[in-house]
Amino acid sequence: MAGLLATLMRPDHEDDPDRALVIQAANILQVGEFQFLQLAYSEWFGHDMPAGDVDGHFQSFIIKGWTPAWAIRHAQRIIDWDGRGLLDTRNPDFHRFDNLHYSPIPRGVRRFVLAVMCLVLVLGGGLMVGHLAAHKGTSILPPYFDERDLEQTARDEP
Numbered sequence: 001m002a003g004l005l006a007t008l009m010r011p012d013h014e015d016d017p018d019r020a021l022v023i024q025a026a027n028i029l030q031v032g033e034f035q036f037l038q039l040a041y042s043e044w045f046g047h048d049m050p051a052g053d054v055d056g057h058f059q060s061f062i063i064k065g066w067t068p069a070w071a072i073r074h075a076q077r078i079i080d081w082d083g084r085g086l087l088d089t090r091n092p093d094f095h096r097f098d099n100l101h102y103s104p105i106p107r108g109v110r111r112f113v114l115a116v117m118c119l120v121l122v123l124g125g126g127l128m129v130g131h132l133a134a135h136k137g138t139s140i141l142p143p144y145f146d147e148r149d150l151e152q153t154a155r156d157e158p
Contacts, residue, residue: 018067025075028082029094034058039094040074 026036037057041049049057060066081087 016065016067018072019061019065021075021079022061022067022071025078028078028087029089031094033061036075037061037068037071039096040068040071043074044070 022036022040023033026033029036029039031039034057038049041057057068060068061071078087
């Protein structure tokens with residue numbers, strides 16, 4: 001009960017130094033603690049955490065307070081990189097388990113402008129072909145009436 005009261009009074013305080021290290025590294029990367037554990041596991045073992053181990057690691061860290069050595073080592077590395085200015089927290093590799101993380105597409109504005117220009121060329125080209133296909137068209141936009149159609153309707157009206 002005392003631990004709960006202390007946490008409510010100071011939510012950023014952690015008694016276990018290893019766990020505090022992991023929390024600090026997770027805060028630097030702006031990911032959740034469990035996402036940090038997944039990143040550390042992947043970094044240490046060279047593959048993602050197996051689905052069967054996820055619950056066990058979650059319960060061990062969050063509920064029992066046990067911090068694996070590979071998570072501590074990864075946290076120390078992240079804190080060290082951050083201290084030396086070598087860490088890019090926007091790197092998508094750090095956020096691959098975070099579904100809500102948004103990383104802008106590089107050169108997105110340039111791609112958008114290029115796509116709009118292509119669309120304008122295709123639509124404009126289509127309109128020009130339609131205008132040229134009608135003999136002596138009256139308008140560049142549909143409906144494509146030519147002067148003969150208008151003359152004929154003028155003669156047919158009383």
